[in-house]
Every structure is written in C-alpha cells, then in structure tokens.
Amino acid sequence: MSWFKAINTNKYIKTGPAITPDLVYWKKLSVPTLVKEFGAIDYIDFSPVEPHYFAVTCSVRVQIYNPITKLVAKNLSRFQSNAYGGCFRKDGRLLVAGDEEGFVKLFDVSSRNVLRFFRGHKAAVHRTFFTEDLLKVASFSDDKTVRLWDIATEKTINSFEGHSDYIRAGSVNPTSPNIILSGGYDNAIKMYDTRTDSAVFSVDHGSPVESLLFLPTGGIFLSAGGTEVKVWDVLAGGKLLARLSQHHKTVTTLKLASNGRRILSGGLDRHVKVYDVATYQQVHNMDFPNSILSLGVAPEDQTLVVGMVDGLVSIQNMEQSDKEVKVEKKRALISSMHVDQVVPESTHGTEAKYNHHLRKFEYSKALDCVMRAYVTHKSPHITVSVLQELIHRKGLHRALAGRNHTSLGTIIRFILKHIGEHRFMRVLTDAAAVLLEVYEDEFDQFTGDIGKLFINLAKALRSEVDLTYDLLELQGALELIIGAASISENRDESIQFTKDTTNIRQSEKAKASSVVSLM
Known part of the structure; x- marks a missing residue:
C-alpha cells in the first residue's frame, strides 16, 4: 500500500540547538588534542604558507608546531625573559616576536637564527606585526609607544606616543603599509599614518583594549576589551557600527576565519564565539576547558588552535566524513570522464x-x-x-x-x-x-x-x-499582577503628562505677563 504515511517521530525529540549550516560546519572539527606548555599561551599565529605550521608563544620561547602531527617542529628559544606576540610574515620565511626586556627579534624560520635585533623600547613589547609591504615591523610596548622599524637597517622609522597606559593590542592595515592601529589599557584606540607621523583619529572603547583586528578590506576594524567586541568604521573617522556582547567575562583575542566571512572571539569565560561578518550576529559557540588567552585559525579553517591561561593548547583539525570523501572522489571521476548525463543514485529507506x-x-x-x-x-x-x-x-x-x-x-x-x-x-x-x-x-x-x-x-x-x-492558579495570579502593573504604569504616565502640561501652561502665562508688563 504505497499511500501509507509513516509516523512522524521527530515531533517529540528533545529540543536542542537549531541545526544551522554553521553548527554542521564547525561540528566537523576533530576531538581536541591537548598539549601542555610551560606557561600561559600569549599568542598563536599560523604561517600563510603550506603546510601552515603555527607558532605558539609562551614563557621564554616560541614553539612552531606541525598541524598534522601536532608535534613541535622547531623551537625558537633565543630569549632571556618572557616572549610575546610571535607572528609570521606573509611568505612564511620570517617570524618576529617581542620580549619582556623591550627587545624585538626577527628570526629566520628555517635556520632559527636571529637576523635582526631591534632596540629602543624601554618596557615589554607585547605585540609585533609585519606591515603589508613586508619591509617593516610594527611593535607595541608597555612604554606607551608604538614604533615602526625598517628591517634592512634595524632603525626606527616612526615612533608614536599618545597613550597614557600600557599598549597591549595592535594591528596593521591589510591593504595599506602606512596605517597602524594601537589599543591600550587607557581604553583608547589610536590610528596612525606613517606618512604624516601623527594620529589620524582616536576612539574610546570603554574598557582596556585586549585585541584589535582589521577586516580584509581595511575599512573596518574590531576591538575587544571588557565583555564587548566593538566594530568601527575607519572611513567614517572611527564611527561605531556595532556592539557584540555575547561574552560574560573579558574578551582576550580576535581572529578571522572562513576566508574573512566569520569572526572568532575568545574570552576568559572559556567560550569561543563565531560571528557572521555580514550581520555581526553570533552563529556558533564552542566551549573549552579553561580561560582562553589566544586562538589561531589556519587558512580554509583546516586547523583551529586555542591557547589557555594554564598552558594548555587545544588543536583541532577539520575532518571530512567518509560520505563527503566518496562524493568528492565520484565528482573527480565524473569530471575526468566524458558522459552525456549523470543519473543520480536512488535510495530506498527501510520501513520501521x-x-x-x-x-x-x-x-x-x-x-x-x-x-x-x-x-x-x-x-x-x-x-x-x-x-x-x-x-x-x-x-x-x-x-x-x-x-x-x-x-x-x-x-x-x-x-x-x-x-x-x-x-x-x-x-x-x-x-x-x-x-x-x-x-x-x-x-x-x-x-x-x-x-x-x-x-x-x-x-x-x-x-x-x-x-x-x-500552575493554573499561579498563571492567574501572575496575570493579575501584570495587569495591575500595566494599569499603574499607565496612571503614572498620565499623571506625568498632566504635570508636564501644567508646567508648560504656567511658563506660557509667565511669559505673557512679562510681555504685558513691558508694554
């Protein structure tokens, strides 16, 4: 009897999170591999060049991991004190990092040698980045200054002052080598133009700034501090576009994912939130064992790495199901053959x-x-x-x-x-x-x-x-309370309206009497 309609058993399934494309996508991440380091994980950065090794900055070293084996491939340990902010250059050949003594060191990744030693800061340097032209390095220090260094000569090109507290966050514009962004514990975010040697504008985040991030176009940037992530428009002179308030503890790190279509934020509440760049709405949430200080995402989301305050590093690779692998193989086989039409396979479900x-x-x-x-x-x-x-x-x-x-x-x-x-x-x-x-x-x-x-x-x-x-009695009592509250609110509004009207009339009478007395 082909017309028999099977029972719909899904209507009584326990409700859970809505099945969205982002939920399905991020659930493909493998079970986390946890690696224990010697101290809190300050910064994580992926090499843009395959096989996309990632650098983990912690304690007095920068460890470079292989994302496939999840083992340390290289160890950069030329530091006398704590290292901070190890960051790859776009070609993956060089790495720059700051340290507690105020030095900025440039490493050759293949040989692990120190190529450049930048001296000039008087306090710890927590963030370092290469500029878009790959020829300069920007450093952000606790001495309340931002410096731009020339890699060829080891000399300072620009030095920017203006913050009144430690500078713990920074970013360089992905489209222009002349625009630098700094965020400090004085709640201020300043944008500098190296061509004018001055600040373009300054905005107030409202909390100590922990992380800054430019979107790929360079016209919008995000700031993280306190429990909020804020979105700012560069072209409008620092206009506030949106507030993202999904965390309930301090937000410590920001990263881009999915080729710039998703924003990831990590915080001390042990959560990583995923936002849609188009709408700035949260689309997914991930939990981790401890407070998060840093995170990194490989190109094409191949690997997600999260660093925590207790020295744990969580490494997850994006996996494909057997069904997806078979579909890809079939597509590759079909694309290599010359056929007129592909007939899809028909599947018949078994009757319960x-x-x-x-x-x-x-x-x-x-x-x-x-x-x-x-x-x-x-x-x-x-x-x-x-x-x-x-x-x-x-x-x-x-x-x-x-x-x-x-x-x-x-x-x-x-x-x-x-x-x-x-x-x-x-x-x-x-x-x-x-x-x-x-x-x-x-x-x-x-x-x-x-x-x-x-x-x-x-x-x-x-x-x-x-x-x-x-429950019915409780419902009736609540309805009475809500009804009485709405009546009281309306009465208060009417009384306030009467008072305002009376005051207006009295002021008009006073004006009229003053005019008459003048006449």
Missing part, C-alpha cells in the same frame, strides 16, 4: 517494524515493537509517537487488552518514568487513562508488584492533575 504493523492494523504487535528496552531507553519519543497514533486510531484499547503481567509492568513503568516530561505528559496521561479504563474490572485480581504499579500509576495521575491546578 512498527509502521509495518500499523499498516496492517496489528496494533498490539506495533505496541510490542516500541516497548522493547532498546527503544524505550534510547528513543522514548518513538514509543510516545506510536501511543499517540494508536489513540488517534482509537486502537489503544485493543492494543492494551489481554496482556500478561510482564507486558503490563513494562508499559506502566514507561509511563511512570516519562509522564513528568512536558514533551510526553499529554499523550502519556491519555494512555494511562485508557490503561486504567481497560483493566478497571480486573483490579481486584492484581496482586504483588503489578498491583503496586497500578497504585503508583493512579497516584502519578493524581499528582499531575494537582500540579496542573497549581
């Missing part, structure tokens, strides 16, 4: 046993199928869906009649276990009423455990009825 029995009006067998232990424990929504279908068909009486004590005990235990769940309460209450109605003439024959189960079932139904009455 309870649907088979329902189609044949075998109600008792259908109920037996969904009362098995592996169904009631793992998928109780299927059992409830079949019970509802039997009630609609007026076949539950027939399905429950003539059962032995073992079968009745299984049904009653299932009802007692799940009748308190709001998803199932209405259906199971009706099913319990039908069960009591079917066996009301045989209650005196039930002894032992089955008799106790029937008594417990009657008590459960009575308690659910009492709870319903209590």
Whole structure:
C-alpha cells in the first residue's frame, strides 16, 4: 500500500540547538588534542604558507608546531625573559616576536637564527606585526609607544606616543603599509599614518583594549576589551557600527576565519564565539576547558588552535566524513570522464517494524515493537509517537487488552518514568487513562508488584492533575499582577503628562505677563 504515511517521530525529540549550516560546519572539527606548555599561551599565529605550521608563544620561547602531527617542529628559544606576540610574515620565511626586556627579534624560520635585533623600547613589547609591504615591523610596548622599524637597517622609522597606559593590542592595515592601529589599557584606540607621523583619529572603547583586528578590506576594524567586541568604521573617522556582547567575562583575542566571512572571539569565560561578518550576529559557540588567552585559525579553517591561561593548547583539525570523501572522489571521476548525463543514485529507506504493523492494523504487535528496552531507553519519543497514533486510531484499547503481567509492568513503568516530561505528559496521561479504563474490572485480581504499579500509576495521575491546578492558579495570579502593573504604569504616565502640561501652561502665562508688563 504505497499511500501509507509513516509516523512522524521527530515531533517529540528533545529540543536542542537549531541545526544551522554553521553548527554542521564547525561540528566537523576533530576531538581536541591537548598539549601542555610551560606557561600561559600569549599568542598563536599560523604561517600563510603550506603546510601552515603555527607558532605558539609562551614563557621564554616560541614553539612552531606541525598541524598534522601536532608535534613541535622547531623551537625558537633565543630569549632571556618572557616572549610575546610571535607572528609570521606573509611568505612564511620570517617570524618576529617581542620580549619582556623591550627587545624585538626577527628570526629566520628555517635556520632559527636571529637576523635582526631591534632596540629602543624601554618596557615589554607585547605585540609585533609585519606591515603589508613586508619591509617593516610594527611593535607595541608597555612604554606607551608604538614604533615602526625598517628591517634592512634595524632603525626606527616612526615612533608614536599618545597613550597614557600600557599598549597591549595592535594591528596593521591589510591593504595599506602606512596605517597602524594601537589599543591600550587607557581604553583608547589610536590610528596612525606613517606618512604624516601623527594620529589620524582616536576612539574610546570603554574598557582596556585586549585585541584589535582589521577586516580584509581595511575599512573596518574590531576591538575587544571588557565583555564587548566593538566594530568601527575607519572611513567614517572611527564611527561605531556595532556592539557584540555575547561574552560574560573579558574578551582576550580576535581572529578571522572562513576566508574573512566569520569572526572568532575568545574570552576568559572559556567560550569561543563565531560571528557572521555580514550581520555581526553570533552563529556558533564552542566551549573549552579553561580561560582562553589566544586562538589561531589556519587558512580554509583546516586547523583551529586555542591557547589557555594554564598552558594548555587545544588543536583541532577539520575532518571530512567518509560520505563527503566518496562524493568528492565520484565528482573527480565524473569530471575526468566524458558522459552525456549523470543519473543520480536512488535510495530506498527501510520501513520501521512498527509502521509495518500499523499498516496492517496489528496494533498490539506495533505496541510490542516500541516497548522493547532498546527503544524505550534510547528513543522514548518513538514509543510516545506510536501511543499517540494508536489513540488517534482509537486502537489503544485493543492494543492494551489481554496482556500478561510482564507486558503490563513494562508499559506502566514507561509511563511512570516519562509522564513528568512536558514533551510526553499529554499523550502519556491519555494512555494511562485508557490503561486504567481497560483493566478497571480486573483490579481486584492484581496482586504483588503489578498491583503496586497500578497504585503508583493512579497516584502519578493524581499528582499531575494537582500540579496542573497549581500552575493554573499561579498563571492567574501572575496575570493579575501584570495587569495591575500595566494599569499603574499607565496612571503614572498620565499623571506625568498632566504635570508636564501644567508646567508648560504656567511658563506660557509667565511669559505673557512679562510681555504685558513691558508694554
């Protein structure tokens, strides 16, 4: 009978997060591999060149990891004190990092040698970046200055002052080598133009600035500090475009992902939030074991690395399912062949046993199928869906009649276990009423455990009825309170309106009398 419609069992599935494309996409990340480092993870940066090694700055070293093996490939340890902000150049050949003593060091990644040693800062340098032209290095220091260094000569090209507290955040414009952004613990964000040797504008974030990030176009930047991420328009002179307030503790790091279409923010609340660049709305959330200080994302989202305050580094690779791999292989095979038309494979779903029995009006067998232990424990929504279908068909009486004590005990235990769940309460209450109605003439024959189960079932139904009455009374009381509050609010508004009108009239009378006296 091809017209038979199978039962919709999904309507009673426990509600969870909405299945969105971002949820599906980020769930492809593998189980985290946790690596323990010697100190808090200050900064993480990926090499733009394959195989996209990533640098982890912590303690007195910069460790360069292989994202495939998740092992340390190289170790840059030419530091006498804590290292900060290890960052790759676009070609992946050089790496620059600051340290606690105020020095900025430039490394050759392949040989691990120090190529340049920039001296000039008087306090710790927490962030360092290469400019867009790859010829200069920008450094941001606790001495409240920002410096631009020439790689060829090791000399300072520009030095910018203006902050009144430590500078712990910075960024360089991805489209212009002359624009530099700095953020300090004085809540200020300043944009500098190296051609004019001065600040272009300054905005107030409202909290100590922990991280700054330019979007790929260079016309918009984001700042993180306190519990907020703010979006600013560069071309409009630092106009505030949006506030992202999804974290409940300090936001410490910002990164771009998905080729610039997604923004990632990490914070001390142990969460990484994912935002859509187009709407600035949160589209996904990830949890981690401890407070997050830094994160990095490889090109094409191949690897996500998160650094935490206790020295843990979480490494996750983006995985493809076997089905996706087969589809890609099939597409590659088809693209290499010359065919006129590709006929898609047709798949036929197997019919569930309870649907088979329902189609044949075998109600008792259908109920037996969904009362098995592996169904009631793992998928109780299927059992409830079949019970509802039997009630609609007026076949539950027939399905429950003539059962032995073992079968009745299984049904009653299932009802007692799940009748308190709001998803199932209405259906199971009706099913319990039908069960009591079917066996009301045989209650005196039930002894032992089955008799106790029937008594417990009657008590459960009575308690659910009492709870319903209590909730209805509470609902009525809340409606009275809300109604009284709205009436009081309207009365206050009318009184205020009357006072304002009276004041206006009195002021007009005073003006008129003053005019008359002058005449």
